[in-house]
Amino acid sequence: MKKNVLRVEGISVSYGPIQALDDVSIEVDEGEIVSLVGANGAGKTSLLRAIMGLQKVHTGRIVFMGNDITNTSTDKVAGSGIGLIPEGHLVFSTMTVLENLQVGGYHYPQEVSSSLESVFESFPVLYKRRNQIAGTLSGGEQQMLSIGRTLMSKPKLLMADEPSLGLAPKVISEIFNILRDLNEKGYPILLAEQNAKKALEFGDHAYVMETGRVLFQGPAKELMGNPKVRHAYLGGNV
Ligand SMILES: Nc1ncnc2c1ncn2[C@@H]1O[C@H](COP(=O)(O)OP(=O)(O)OP(=O)(O)O)[C@@H](O)[C@H]1O
């Protein structure tokens, strides 16, 4: 049996009067790609932010590699091995590529150079552009930098929030290939993705969310064949 990496047990999150998550439970096992599918406002980002300690959890528990990390500071969550690639390929736009990566490695100052080497191996374009100001990179390159910066924190679980947002189809395929390679190197991945077809093709397991709740869950291939999911999320004709 596969070992469990992350277990979210019945969490709720609110922004004032707005309940963004209501009794949400998900699991990620080692080696797995888990997709969170759902339209705008479904609660995908809120869930990833709650796991990362960026959003207060009102009820429920988050357990990472056997430790309760509910409402732990983001710094500690990152230190314990969860890396979030945030929505909107955020990079420090006035810093160089190299400086962005160095910031990502601050938890492990002794290992920055070996981590840099492995990030540059995965992303040769970042090596080529290491002295370029990050804000002048293309959207796809910024997304690669965002992934690379997260890898610098030596995560044991990678969470990616809509990494394909705003990118051209060819670049989207490239980003998904990179994530697939990282998964094959051993990183479990929790992916939030609006494009249900992409998310279900990419994931081993998936959760379909709507207005803060999990509506469907199961092996991604099974969900792809579920008539209700097809009708509501895949246009019924995929
Ligand atoms: N800072 C905030 N203040 C108030 N409400 C918020 C805040 N952030 C999110 N919400 C609300 O919480 C709900 C869930 O939003 P969330 O961003 O988690 O959805 P999402 O699934 O990531 O959507 P998208 O695909 O558009 O990124 C929405 O109704 C949203 O309006």
Ligand SMILES: [Mg+2]
């Ligand atoms: Mg979001």
